Amino acid sequence: NAGVTQTPKFRVLKTGQSMTLLCAQDMNHEYMYWYRQDPGMGLRLIHYSVGEGTTAKGEVPDGYNVSRLKKQNFLLGLESAAPSQTSVYFCASSKGIEAFFGQGTRLTVV
Protein backbone atom coordinates (compact mmCIF):
# COMPACT_ATOMS: atom_id res chain seq x y z
CA ASN A 1 0.00 0.00 0.00
CA ALA A 2 1.87 3.06 -1.27
CA GLY A 3 -0.41 5.72 0.30
CA VAL A 4 0.32 9.10 -1.27
CA THR A 5 3.05 9.34 -3.88
CA GLN A 6 4.48 12.57 -5.23
CA THR A 7 6.72 13.04 -8.23
CA PRO A 8 9.25 14.45 -8.67
CA LYS A 9 11.02 14.64 -5.31
CA PHE A 10 13.36 17.44 -6.37
CA ARG A 11 13.33 19.94 -9.21
CA VAL A 12 15.18 23.09 -10.21
CA LEU A 13 13.41 25.45 -12.59
CA LYS A 14 14.43 28.62 -14.29
CA THR A 15 12.21 31.66 -13.89
CA GLY A 16 9.42 31.53 -16.42
CA GLN A 17 9.50 27.78 -16.96
CA SER A 18 6.45 25.65 -16.36
CA MET A 19 6.06 22.28 -14.70
CA THR A 20 3.51 19.88 -13.27
CA LEU A 21 3.74 18.14 -9.93
CA LEU A 22 2.02 14.79 -9.76
CA CYS A 23 0.21 13.32 -6.77
CA ALA A 24 -1.35 9.87 -6.65
CA GLN A 25 -3.19 8.16 -3.80
CA ASP A 26 -4.36 4.59 -3.59
CA MET A 27 -6.65 4.91 -0.56
CA ASN A 28 -9.80 5.90 -2.47
CA HIS A 29 -9.95 9.23 -0.62
CA GLU A 30 -12.36 11.90 -1.80
CA TYR A 31 -10.40 14.88 -0.52
CA MET A 32 -7.01 15.90 -1.87
CA TYR A 33 -4.89 18.95 -1.13
CA TRP A 34 -1.80 20.77 -2.28
CA TYR A 35 0.21 22.67 0.33
CA ARG A 36 3.43 24.61 0.30
CA GLN A 37 5.75 24.80 3.29
CA ASP A 38 8.30 27.54 3.72
CA PRO A 39 10.98 27.72 6.44
CA GLY A 40 9.56 28.63 9.83
CA MET A 41 6.01 28.47 8.61
CA GLY A 42 3.21 26.02 8.73
CA LEU A 43 1.60 24.55 5.68
CA ARG A 44 -0.39 26.86 3.47
CA LEU A 45 -3.15 25.49 1.31
CA ILE A 46 -2.78 26.21 -2.39
CA HIS A 47 -5.73 24.34 -3.90
CA TYR A 48 -7.88 21.43 -2.87
CA SER A 49 -10.42 19.02 -4.30
CA VAL A 50 -13.46 17.43 -2.69
CA GLY A 51 -13.92 14.87 -5.42
CA GLU A 52 -13.16 13.84 -8.98
CA GLY A 53 -13.65 16.71 -11.40
CA THR A 54 -13.83 19.40 -8.72
CA THR A 55 -11.20 21.86 -7.50
CA ALA A 56 -11.21 24.94 -5.29
CA LYS A 57 -8.81 27.67 -4.27
CA GLY A 58 -7.06 27.68 -0.93
CA GLU A 59 -5.14 30.43 0.86
CA VAL A 60 -2.38 31.00 -1.72
CA PRO A 61 -3.66 29.94 -5.17
CA ASP A 62 -2.06 32.64 -7.34
CA GLY A 63 0.41 31.30 -9.88
CA TYR A 64 -0.85 27.72 -9.60
CA ASN A 65 -3.47 25.62 -11.33
CA VAL A 66 -4.76 22.15 -10.52
CA SER A 67 -6.73 19.36 -12.08
CA ARG A 68 -8.43 16.25 -10.72
CA LEU A 69 -9.50 14.27 -13.75
CA LYS A 70 -9.29 10.97 -11.90
CA LYS A 71 -10.13 10.38 -8.25
CA GLN A 72 -6.69 9.02 -7.45
CA ASN A 73 -4.67 11.82 -9.07
CA PHE A 74 -4.29 15.50 -8.24
CA LEU A 75 -1.98 17.58 -10.42
CA LEU A 76 -0.44 20.93 -9.51
CA GLY A 77 0.79 23.14 -12.33
CA LEU A 78 3.07 26.13 -12.31
CA GLU A 79 2.49 28.11 -15.48
CA SER A 80 5.40 30.53 -15.22
CA ALA A 81 7.65 29.80 -12.27
CA ALA A 82 8.89 32.63 -10.07
CA PRO A 83 11.59 32.61 -7.35
CA SER A 84 8.82 33.21 -4.77
CA GLN A 85 7.54 29.73 -5.59
CA THR A 86 10.70 28.15 -4.24
CA SER A 87 9.31 25.91 -1.52
CA VAL A 88 8.56 22.37 -0.43
CA TYR A 89 5.25 21.18 -1.83
CA PHE A 90 3.18 18.55 -0.10
CA CYS A 91 0.21 16.69 -1.43
CA ALA A 92 -2.25 15.15 1.00
CA SER A 93 -5.41 13.09 0.87
CA SER A 94 -8.15 12.47 3.40
CA LYS A 95 -11.51 10.82 3.84
CA GLY A 96 -12.18 12.47 7.15
CA ILE A 97 -10.17 13.73 10.06
CA GLU A 98 -6.73 12.34 9.31
CA ALA A 99 -4.75 13.64 6.37
CA PHE A 100 -2.08 11.48 4.74
CA PHE A 101 0.86 13.26 3.18
CA GLY A 102 3.24 12.48 0.38
CA GLN A 103 6.96 12.84 0.95
CA GLY A 104 7.10 16.26 -0.63
CA THR A 105 8.65 17.93 -3.66
CA ARG A 106 11.50 20.31 -3.07
CA LEU A 107 11.29 22.95 -5.80
CA THR A 108 13.87 25.64 -6.41
CA VAL A 109 13.24 28.42 -8.91
CA VAL A 110 16.35 30.31 -9.98
Add this chain to the structure above:
Amino acid sequence: GQSLEQPSEVTAVEGAIVQINCTYQTSGFYGLSWYQQHDGGAPTFLSYNALDGLEETGRFSSFLSRSDSYGYLLLQELQMKDSASYFCAVKTDSNYQLIWGAGTKLIIKP
Protein backbone atom coordinates in the same frame (compact mmCIF):
# COMPACT_ATOMS: atom_id res chain seq x y z
CA GLY B 1 -7.74 37.06 9.68
CA GLN B 2 -7.27 33.50 10.81
CA SER B 3 -4.30 32.54 12.93
CA LEU B 4 -2.88 29.86 15.16
CA GLU B 5 -0.19 30.64 17.71
CA GLN B 6 2.25 28.10 19.10
CA PRO B 7 5.75 28.47 20.55
CA SER B 8 8.52 28.30 17.97
CA GLU B 9 10.76 26.08 20.06
CA VAL B 10 10.59 23.98 23.20
CA THR B 11 13.47 22.17 24.91
CA ALA B 12 13.06 19.21 27.25
CA VAL B 13 15.05 16.38 28.75
CA GLU B 14 14.75 12.74 27.75
CA GLY B 15 12.26 10.95 29.97
CA ALA B 16 10.49 14.16 30.97
CA ILE B 17 7.05 15.54 30.10
CA VAL B 18 6.49 18.48 27.77
CA GLN B 19 3.41 20.48 26.81
CA ILE B 20 3.05 22.34 23.52
CA ASN B 21 0.33 24.97 23.53
CA CYS B 22 -1.79 26.23 20.66
CA THR B 23 -4.22 29.14 20.63
CA TYR B 24 -6.36 29.80 17.61
CA GLN B 25 -8.49 32.48 16.06
CA THR B 26 -10.45 31.20 13.10
CA SER B 27 -13.71 31.99 11.32
CA GLY B 28 -14.98 28.46 11.82
CA PHE B 29 -14.08 25.60 14.11
CA TYR B 30 -14.77 21.92 13.70
CA GLY B 31 -11.76 20.51 15.53
CA LEU B 32 -8.06 20.76 16.40
CA SER B 33 -5.49 18.36 15.00
CA TRP B 34 -1.87 17.74 15.87
CA TYR B 35 0.79 16.54 13.43
CA GLN B 36 4.42 15.55 13.85
CA GLN B 37 7.06 16.28 11.25
CA HIS B 38 10.65 15.11 11.39
CA ASP B 39 13.27 17.10 9.52
CA GLY B 40 13.02 16.37 5.81
CA GLY B 41 9.91 14.28 6.29
CA ALA B 42 6.19 14.60 5.78
CA PRO B 43 3.68 15.54 8.50
CA THR B 44 2.06 12.58 10.20
CA PHE B 45 -1.20 12.67 12.11
CA LEU B 46 -1.12 12.41 15.91
CA SER B 47 -4.53 13.35 17.26
CA TYR B 48 -7.79 15.22 16.79
CA ASN B 49 -10.08 16.93 19.29
CA ALA B 50 -13.56 18.06 18.35
CA LEU B 51 -14.95 18.28 21.88
CA ASP B 52 -13.57 19.77 25.07
CA GLY B 53 -11.37 17.55 27.15
CA LEU B 54 -8.39 15.27 27.01
CA GLU B 55 -7.72 12.56 24.43
CA GLU B 56 -5.01 10.04 25.24
CA THR B 57 -3.09 7.92 22.74
CA GLY B 58 -0.17 6.12 24.33
CA ARG B 59 2.50 8.58 25.41
CA PHE B 60 0.75 11.44 23.65
CA SER B 61 -2.34 13.29 24.89
CA SER B 62 -4.18 16.24 23.42
CA PHE B 63 -6.48 18.70 25.15
CA LEU B 64 -9.05 21.17 23.86
CA SER B 65 -10.96 24.04 25.41
CA ARG B 66 -13.26 25.56 22.82
CA SER B 67 -14.35 28.40 25.12
CA ASP B 68 -10.72 29.49 25.46
CA SER B 69 -9.81 28.74 21.82
CA TYR B 70 -6.91 26.77 23.22
CA GLY B 71 -5.43 23.35 23.04
CA TYR B 72 -2.24 21.55 23.90
CA LEU B 73 -0.28 18.45 23.06
CA LEU B 74 1.27 16.60 25.99
CA LEU B 75 4.17 14.25 25.40
CA GLN B 76 5.22 11.95 28.22
CA GLU B 77 8.31 9.82 28.76
CA LEU B 78 10.14 11.74 26.08
CA GLN B 79 12.40 9.78 23.78
CA MET B 80 15.09 11.11 21.47
CA LYS B 81 12.98 10.03 18.49
CA ASP B 82 10.34 12.55 19.59
CA SER B 83 12.66 15.33 18.43
CA ALA B 84 10.62 16.87 15.63
CA SER B 85 8.37 19.77 14.79
CA TYR B 86 4.78 19.65 16.02
CA PHE B 87 1.99 21.48 14.27
CA CYS B 88 -1.49 22.29 15.43
CA ALA B 89 -4.13 22.70 12.76
CA VAL B 90 -7.77 23.77 12.91
CA LYS B 91 -10.44 22.22 10.71
CA THR B 92 -12.44 25.26 9.73
CA ASP B 93 -15.20 23.85 7.55
CA SER B 94 -16.91 20.68 6.45
CA ASN B 95 -14.54 20.26 3.51
CA TYR B 96 -11.73 19.36 5.87
CA GLN B 97 -9.74 22.49 5.15
CA LEU B 98 -7.04 22.94 7.74
CA ILE B 99 -5.43 26.17 8.92
CA TRP B 100 -1.96 25.42 10.29
CA GLY B 101 0.19 26.89 13.01
CA ALA B 102 3.83 27.67 12.22
CA GLY B 103 5.03 24.68 14.21
CA THR B 104 6.95 24.06 17.41
CA LYS B 105 10.41 22.57 17.19
CA LEU B 106 10.89 20.16 20.07
CA ILE B 107 14.51 19.71 21.11
CA ILE B 108 15.23 16.82 23.45
CA LYS B 109 18.45 16.67 25.43
CA PRO B 110 19.89 13.49 26.94
